[in-house]
Amino acid sequence: GAGVSQSPSNKVTEKGKDVELRCDPISGHTALYWYRQSLGQGLEFLIYFQGNSAPDKSGLPSDRFSAERTGGSVSTLTIQRTQQEDSAVYLCASSPTRAQYFGPGTRLTVL
Amino acid sequence: ELKVEQNPLFLSMQEGKNYTIYCNYSTTSDRLYWYRQDPGKSLESLFVLLSNGAVKQEGRLMASLDTKARLSTLHITAAVHDLSATYFCAVDAGGTSYGKLTFGQGTILTVHP
Numbered sequence: 001g002a003g004v005s006q007s008p009s010n011k012v013t014e015k016g017k018d019v020e021l022r023c024d025p026i027s028g029h030t031a032l033y034w035y036r037q038s039l040g041q042g043l044e045f046l047i048y049f050q051g052n053s054a055p056d057k058s059g060l061p062s063d064r065f066s067a068e069r070t071g072g073s074v075s076t077l078t079i080q081r082t083q084q085e086d087s088a089v090y091l092c093a094s095s096p097t098r099a100q101y102f103g104p105g106t107r108l109t110v111l
Numbered sequence: 112e113l114k115v116e117q118n119p120l121f122l123s124m125q126e127g128k129n130y131t132i133y134c135n136y137s138t139t140s141d142r143l144y145w146y147r148q149d150p151g152k153s154l155e156s157l158f159v160l161l162s163n164g165a166v167k168q169e170g171r172l173m174a175s176l177d178t179k180a181r182l183s184t185l186h187i188t189a190a191v192h193d194l195s196a197t198y199f200c201a202v203d204a205g206g207t208s209y210g211k212l213t214f215g216q217g218t219i220l221t222v223h224p
Contacts, residue, residue: 033210033211033212042214091153093154098203098209099156100156102155105153
């Protein structure tokens with residue numbers, strides 16, 4: 001069956017621009033997670049959704065970062081006024097219970 | 112705050128040799144995962160370990176969990192080139208952090224002929 005998909009796969013943007021990253025989870029998975037992978041910080045948790053609610057946003061690095069999930073399915077991670085330190089691979093994972101299935105990631109480069 | 116530490120961070124092995132990657136974590140864990148990541152690819156789940164003394168094996172890889180020592184190991188037997196990848200352990204502390212994974216730094220494994 002279809003796995004977790006993310007789009008775009010690569011995004012290059014200029015400092016100060018806003019970007020939107022999309023995650024399509026596996027159908028029926030109620031939980032959705034965003035992580036960030038960067039050379040300096042490794043793999044970091046950003047936010048967790050259960051359905052459309054986000055009970056844990058503790059990993060969002062600043063108020064420039066926000067995320068939403070609609071219809072218990074697609075999620076969008078938005079980064080406003082991007083900075084060079086936002087350059088990373090953004091991974092999405094979905095889960096029916098606890099085990100997480102990861103998408104291919106979006107590589108974000110901020111020039 | 113939960114901390115997860117792996118060692119070694121870099122591992123260069125000859126084909127046919129055995130080695131172990133260690134994963135220590137700082138607080139009580141609900142479950143522990145091992146993932147593999149190939150360059151430019153996403154994370155592939157290898158094992159999930161749920162209880163003290165759990166041992167799981169798949170091919171040349173065997174993972175174990177000692178919750179009292181807060182230690183998991185990933186043992187590689189008779190390494191082959193195809194095992195070259197980055198290996199991560201990740202801890203789900205459970206409770207209010209249900210499902211949220213804290214990752215180790217990753218171990219970059221290179222297997223040489």
